[in-house]
Amino acid sequence: MTTIEVGLGARHYPIRIGTGLLGDAQGWRDALRGGHALIVSDGNVAPIYAQRLRDALAQASGTPIHCEVLVLPAGEAHKNLDAVSKVLDALARLGATRDACVLALGGGVVGDIAGFAAACWMRGIDFIQFPTTLLAMVDSSVGGKTGVDHPSGKNLIGAFHQPRAVIADLDTLVTLPSRELRAGLAEVVKTACIGDADFFEWLEAHADALLAADTEVLTHAIARCCRFKAGVVERDEREAGERALLNFGHTFGHAIETETGYDALLHGEAVAIGMVVAARLSAQLGMGDDADTERLEALLKRLGLPTTLPTGFAPDALLARMHLDKKNRAGALRLILWHGIGRAEIVENIDATAMRAVLA
Numbered sequence: 001m002t003t004i005e006v007g008l009g010a011r012h013y014p015i016r017i018g019t020g021l022l023g024d025a026q027g028w029r030d031a032l033r034g035g036h037a038l039i040v041s042d043g044n045v046a047p048i049y050a051q052r053l054r055d056a057l058a059q060a061s062g063t064p065i066h067c068e069v070l071v072l073p074a075g076e077a078h079k080n081l082d083a084v085s086k087v088l089d090a091l092a093r094l095g096a097t098r099d100a101c102v103l104a105l106g107g108g109v110v111g112d113i114a115g116f117a118a119a120c121w122m123r124g125i126d127f128i129q130f131p132t133t134l135l136a137m138v139d140s141s142v143g144g145k146t147g148v149d150h151p152s153g154k155n156l157i158g159a160f161h162q163p164r165a166v167i168a169d170l171d172t173l174v175t176l177p178s179r180e181l182r183a184g185l186a187e188v189v190k191t192a193c194i195g196d197a198d199f200f201e202w203l204e205a206h207a208d209a210l211l212a213a214d215t216e217v218l219t220h221a222i223a224r225c226c227r228f229k230a231g232v233v234e235r236d237e238r239e240a241g242e243r244a245l246l247n248f249g250h251t252f253g254h255a256i257e258t259e260t261g262y263d264a265l266l267h268g269e270a271v272a273i274g275m276v277v278a279a280r281l282s283a284q285l286g287m288g289d290d291a292d293t294e295r296l297e298a299l300l301k302r303l304g305l306p307t308t309l310p311t312g313f314a315p316d317a318l319l320a321r322m323h324l325d326k327k328n329r330a331g332a333l334r335l336i337l338w339h340g341i342g343r344a345e346i347v348e349n350i351d352a353t354a355m356r357a358v359l360a
């Protein structure tokens with residue numbers, strides 16, 4: 001098992017990466033402080049893994065814990081305030097007090113909803129992330145961003161609320177559909193694009209093993225992404241600056257997801273396209289060069305990810321969506337572009353004509 005500490009003073013927490021972790025509460029029982037736990041999961045994950053978590057909790061030593069399971073409908077279309085209400089109702093039924101703990105068991109959607117509900121209940125109770133998708137293991141479960149979508153845009157409602165622990169059990173990836181695994185690889189590539197050119201080379205060398213879900217190779221990739229993200233979050237927890245870099249490809253990606261109504265593309269797929277758009281725009285503005293864009297495109301294609309916008313997109317519709325992005329300041333668009341692989345930068349006041357040209 002690999003453990004990475006997220007050093008946030010009194011709110012520091014471990015990220016544990018390994019196998020057999022769900023069924024062995026030794027690695028996470030300490031994170032529960034009270035006598036109530038609510039496992040929040042979705043309709044795909046709960047039937048396979050919720051009982052394993054429940055049994056581990058029942059067998060663990062310490063004060064007995066009253067535990068219930070809430071199963072939410074799966075998918076981004078359900079990442080909304082209605083789902084948060086369901087979690088809050090379940091906490092009320094459980095009689096959850098301030099020392100209760102929410103166990104988020106699932107992908108990024110479950111983690112974001114459950115974490116936000118935990119942030120809201122009694123002004124904030126504990127939660128533990130048990131990510132079961134690659135995307136959630138390398139990205140969404142770490143760093144304390146929680147929240148849900150609003151009809152006008154993704155993740156517009158939310159709170160910063162750090163988990164007490166992140167427990168990434170690679171055994172769960174066995175049942176993850178391969179398209180979802182590939183979508184998670186997009187966020188892995190993103191980490192390399194932002195600030196780790198050596199890691200990009202390593203990904204090129206290990207693309208086949210990653211696609212084959214080789215446990216050792218995946219563990220290395222997950223740990224490297226978590227270490228990178230933990231460092232960024234430690235330096236800039238509330239995204240006053242550097243943390244925005246983690247959104248490389250995301251402003252375009254979110255706009256694409258919102259325009260398509262969240263059901264045509266997976267989040268990671270939209271991010272893959274968004275990264276290529278960001279790289280192209282960087283080249284157009286004289287920041288990065290075409291050779292790096294081509295390398296990025298080639299790696300994403302090898303990993304089975306899309307690299308071009310679906311047909312029928314109006315550049316102006318995407319631009320309008322992008323203006324609602326949370327990174328914008330005083331109405332001006334802020335984007336994450338790059339100077340090449342491993343060197344991302346926050347850029348403001350981007351020429352709209354260049355943007356339209358790239359989107360077209």
Ligand SMILES: NC(=O)c1ccc[n+]([C@@H]2O[C@H](COP(=O)([O-])OP(=O)(O)OC[C@H]3O[C@@H](n4cnc5c(N)ncnc54)[C@H](O)[C@@H]3O)[C@@H](O)[C@H]2O)c1
Binds near residue numbers: 075154173
């Ligand atoms: N909070 C953050 O910092 C952050 C960062 C990146 C992304 N996100 C969010 O994460 C979400 C995407 O997360 P995701 O890609 O994990 O999607 P997801 O949670 O929708 O999971 C993908 C699908 O896989 C299923 N699934 C999950 N684990 C499984 C398993 N082990 N076996 C079988 N099926 C399984 C789910 O039921 C779902 O149908 C988006 O909403 C995005 O905005 C948040």
